[in-house]
Amino acid sequence: MHVYCTDLEGTTHELLATEGWSVMEIIREGGLPILAQCGGSCACATCHVYVDPSWKAKLPEPNEEEVAMLDGTFEVTADSRLACQLFFTPALDGLRIALAKGSV
Amino acid sequence: MADSSLRTDVVIIGAGPAGLFAVFELGLGDMKCHLVDILDRPGGQCAELYPEKPIYDIPAVPLCTGSELTARLLEQIHPFGPMFHLGQMVEHLEKTPEGLWCVTTNLGTVLEAPVVVVAAGGGSFVPKKPPLKGLETFEGTSVFYAVRSRETFRGKRLLIAGGGDSALDWALNLHPLAERITLVHRRDDFRAAPDSVAKMRALVAADGMDLVIGNLTALEGEGDRLTGASVTLASGNTPTVLPCDALLAFYGLTMKLGPVANFGLTLHEGLIPVETASFETALAGVFAIGDINTYPGKMKLILSAFHEAALMAKKAFAYVHPDRRYRFQYTTSSSDLQHKLGVTEGTAG
Numbered sequence: 001m002h003v004y005c006t007d008l009e010g011t012t013h014e015l016l017a018t019e020g021w022s023v024m025e026i027i028r029e030g031g032l033p034i035l036a037q038c039g040g041s042c043a044c045a046t047c048h049v050y051v052d053p054s055w056k057a058k059l060p061e062p063n064e065e066e067v068a069m070l071d072g073t074f075e076v077t078a079d080s081r082l083a084c085q086l087f088f089t090p091a092l093d094g095l096r097i098a099l100a101k102g103s104v
Numbered sequence: 105m106a107d108s109s110l111r112t113d114v115v116i117i118g119a120g121p122a123g124l125f126a127v128f129e130l131g132l133g134d135m136k137c138h139l140v141d142i143l144d145r146p147g148g149q150c151a152e153l154y155p156e157k158p159i160y161d162i163p164a165v166p167l168c169t170g171s172e173l174t175a176r177l178l179e180q181i182h183p184f185g186p187m188f189h190l191g192q193m194v195e196h197l198e199k200t201p202e203g204l205w206c207v208t209t210n211l212g213t214v215l216e217a218p219v220v221v222v223a224a225g226g227g228s229f230v231p232k233k234p235p236l237k238g239l240e241t242f243e244g245t246s247v248f249y250a251v252r253s254r255e256t257f258r259g260k261r262l263l264i265a266g267g268g269d270s271a272l273d274w275a276l277n278l279h280p281l282a283e284r285i286t287l288v289h290r291r292d293d294f295r296a297a298p299d300s301v302a303k304m305r306a307l308v309a310a311d312g313m314d315l316v317i318g319n320l321t322a323l324e325g326e327g328d329r330l331t332g333a334s335v336t337l338a339s340g341n342t343p344t345v346l347p348c349d350a351l352l353a354f355y356g357l358t359m360k361l362g363p364v365a366n367f368g369l370t371l372h373e374g375l376i377p378v379e380t381a382s383f384e385t386a387l388a389g390v391f392a393i394g395d396i397n398t399y400p401g402k403m404k405l406i407l408s409a410f411h412e413a414a415l416m417a418k419k420a421f422a423y424v425h426p427d428r429r430y431r432f433q434y435t436t437s438s439s440d441l442q443h444k445l446g447v448t449e450g451t452a453g
């Protein structure tokens with residue numbers, strides 16, 4: 001199972017995904033730079049990613065904490081999510097995301 | 105500069121859990137400590153990033169929050185009377201002609217000691233800056249991330265960005281002084297004390313303050329003076345220019361390595377390599393403990409920081425008290441240690 005992650009240069013990387021891991025961990029394990037300063041505790045917003053619009057509907061809605069934490073980052077769009085709050089399931093095999101500026 | 109310098113046994117850079125517990129271990133060895141932190145309170149990440157969140161892996165403490173951990177550490181080190189220099193950034197680390205280490209802060213505090221402990225964690229906490237072109241030109245003259253003096257904003261058209269307590273508190277606090285306040289936030293929902301939100305909304309309803317829901321996209325100005333800021337409104341996509349004389353941006357804090365990179369230590373991926381018998385760095389008398397260090401097997405846990413502090417203190421003793429022999433003792437049974445802790449046998453429990 002894989003996640004496709006586009007870096008700031010526009011290159012897309014195929015990352016091995018593990019069920020139950022957060023997308024932040026998958027990105028980090030895949031060797032891409034992601035700050036994720038709080039280690040996945042929804043407390044820093046330095047794991048901001050953009051989810052490909054075609055995948056948005058397959059993800060659970062962000063909870064209140066995640067939405068509030070997004071206040072602490074920039075260039076937030078309707079596709080913005082915190083990667084540490086997205087947990088990988090087989091249904092997300094092929095998920096496409098892009099890193100945001102504040103996360104690397 | 106050295107005229108006003110303070111001489112101590114150990115200078116600790118960073119008052120997170122590593123720096124705080126170091127005071128305890130050093131204190132048992134009769135070493136007095138001064139701590140410096142850019143934050144205005146001790147606790148590091150525990151105080152700044154997760155004061156209310158639970159921690160479950162502190163040995164023998166099944167559960168405590170970030171702020172509880174900080175409070176308990178402060179209580180534990182209280183007998184040793186550590187001196188805190190808060191709200192200051194350590195900018196330089198140099199060797200004095202006398203062979204001491206000299207630490208200088210951005211506020212001009214100069215501390216000298218035979219031992220320096222770098223407990224800088226993930227780096228110093230600095231304000232998050234919006235990625236706006238030309239931002240730096242306005243910083244300090246019309247773009248600010250904190251209020252040093254309220255008077256700066258008297259009679260000004262002030263833009264306040266952010267949706268948390270800092271943004272709301274300052275909007276309310278500066279409202280009587282400023283000519284006009286415009287609060288800009290990306291959504292019409294605020295994570296701040298409900299009372300402040302209610303007060304802000306009442307002011308907006310009474311036309312005493314403006315509330316704009318949108319994102320800052322550009323700054324306009326003459327020289328280093330801000331004249332306006334473009335905002336894309338959440339409701340539509342035509343940007344609006346909000347005229348203003350000053351911008352206060354409150355997007356929270358982030359950790360940046362900062363001056364630690366210039367201390368003369370060779371860093372490995374932004375971390376300080378140490379040996380694991382004493383957590384000393386390549387510079388004799390300079391130690392690195394907690395999240396800032398790296399060694400084979402390192403885990404960024406508070407637990408590791410505590411262990412590192414104990415071993416560091418043992419070696420630091422040799423620098424601070426070269427004429428004395430280090431004596432290993434238990435707090436349980438040593439009346440000497442208990443005396444230092446201000447307890448007499450049996451009263452601690």
Ligand SMILES: Cc1cc2nc3c(=O)[nH]c(=O)nc-3n(C[C@H](O)[C@H](O)[C@H](O)COP(=O)(O)OP(=O)(O)OC[C@H]3O[C@@H](n4cnc5c(N)ncnc54)[C@H](O)[C@@H]3O)c2cc1C
Pocket residue numbers: 037038039041043117118119120121122123140141142143147148149150153154157158159160161192193194195223224225226227228229361362363364393394395396404405406407409
């Ligand atoms: C949300 C979250 C949850 C966590 N949960 C756990 C957990 O359950 N268990 C666990 O063991 N760990 C946990 N951690 C990790 C733990 O908080 C860190 O390992 C710990 O804070 C490291 O302590 P430290 O003292 O080394 O660094 P920090 O806590 O980062 O403190 C370093 C301090 O140094 C200051 N500083 C740095 N450079 C300078 C300078 N040049 N001048 C002045 N000051 C400076 C900084 O401002 C900061 O206050 C968690 C972390 C986060 C963010």
Ligand code: FES
Pocket residue numbers: 024036037038039040041042043044045046047069082083084085
């Ligand atoms: S890693 Fe900090 S919010 Fe996701």
